[in-house]
Amino acid sequence: MMKWLLLSLVAAVFLGWFLFVRIPPPEPGSGAHQDPFCRKLLDTKTHKEALAWVKESKDRDIRTIGEQSPEASLKIVERLYQEGAEQVWAVDLETYPNEGQSTNNLVIELPTNPTLRRKLFLLEARVAASGGFDPVSDDGQHYMFLYKFKFPFHL
Numbered sequence: 001m002m003k004w005l006l007l008s009l010v011a012a013v014f015l016g017w018f019l020f021v022r023i024p025p026p027e028p029g030s031g032a033h034q035d036p037f038c039r040k041l042l043d044t045k046t047h048k049e050a051l052a053w054v055k056e057s058k059d060r061d062i063r064t065i066g067e068q069s070p071e072a073s074l075k076i077v078e079r080l081y082q083e084g085a086e087q088v089w090a091v092d093l094e095t096y097p098n099e100g101q102s103t104n105n106l107v108i109e110l111p112t113n114p115t116l117r118r119k120l121f122l123l124e125a126r127v128a129a130s131g132g133f134d135p136v137s138d139d140g141q142h143y144m145f146l147y148k149f150k151f152p153f154h155l
Contacts, residue, residue: 023129026121026137031144034136038107038143041091050077050088050106062100065090066148080108083123084116108144120144 041047050065054077057063057070065073080088087109093101110117117138124144125135131148 023125024134026125026135028137029139030134031136031139031141034139034141034143034145038145041105041107041145042089045092045105047089047091047107048093050090051081053090053093053101057100060098060100063090064100064102065106066102066104077106080106080120080123083119084111084113085109085120086111104148106146108146110142110144 051074054063054065054070054074057073062070063073064070065076068076077088085108089107089109090103091105091107093103095101108120110120121135121138121144124146127146128135133147136144
């Protein structure tokens, strides 16, 4: 009896993971619109290089990405650079008096190295899936857009 209960539990966990956590493959061509979109954001929205911006954080004037702490926000940006990002911009900065600044939007300049690009696209797929979005394909674009960091960035 215990064996069947354990087997059923393992099967339920696997099924739940497969149905609800599995990252769907990107739609071919879905990355083709990233460059014009990201370029428009950089041309029209307030933005700063993300690492320098996050490091500006201090008491009563913090810098955060989404709902992350300043420390977690710094780890996010550092991770993107470690994975091969050429440049990371915090875009569409929102200012909150007596609190600081925050953004939900990052624009990443992608490397040309295929191995580094794969790492960044895998990371993007996990971020997208965690927010209920589909990942984008690598269509040779120069930029990647990351949006809505609602969860701890332990990827």
